Amino acid sequence: MPVHGLDAPWKVARVTGPSMSPTVRHGDRLLVRRVRPSGRVAPGDVVLARFPSRPELLVVKRVRRAVPGGHWLEGDNEFATDDSRSFGPAVVVGRVVIRLWPRPGRLPAAPPIWEQPI
Numbered sequence: 676m677p678v679h680g681l682d683a684p685w686k687v688a689r690v691t692g693p694s695m696s697p698t699v700r701h702g703d704r705l706l707v708r709r710v711r712p713s714g715r716v717a718p719g720d721v722v723l724a725r726f727p728s729r730p731e732l733l734v735v736k737r738v739r740r741a742v743p744g745g746h747w748l749e750g751d752n753e754f755a756t757d758d759s760r761s762f763g764p765a766v767v768v769g770r771v772v773i774r775l776w777p778r779p780g781r782l783p784a785a786p787p788i789w790e791q792p793i
Contacts (some may be wrong), residue, residue, distance in 0.1 A: 678725045678766040694750035704776040707769035718784040723769035726762035
């Protein structure tokens, strides 16, 4: 099944669930900029993505690395996340630019677990 991108250049996404805590929390509103299929994302970027096995589901995750078929994504909360470890590679459709609400501003850097070698 094809994975569809975002229909507009900018999107506001509402976070549901704890998978990216403490970076973003349930209820946070994020400003997301569309990424085209040829667009670049880097390890450590927080993105909006779809898994080909679950194309109806949009997720907010952190890019771990590029892999055949897309990107390997993982949540910052290693104890509560469904990510590439469950669903395989993902297609990135947007990059999170800032948090709009409730604590406006840039997202913090990746937690210490991300500093470990892959």
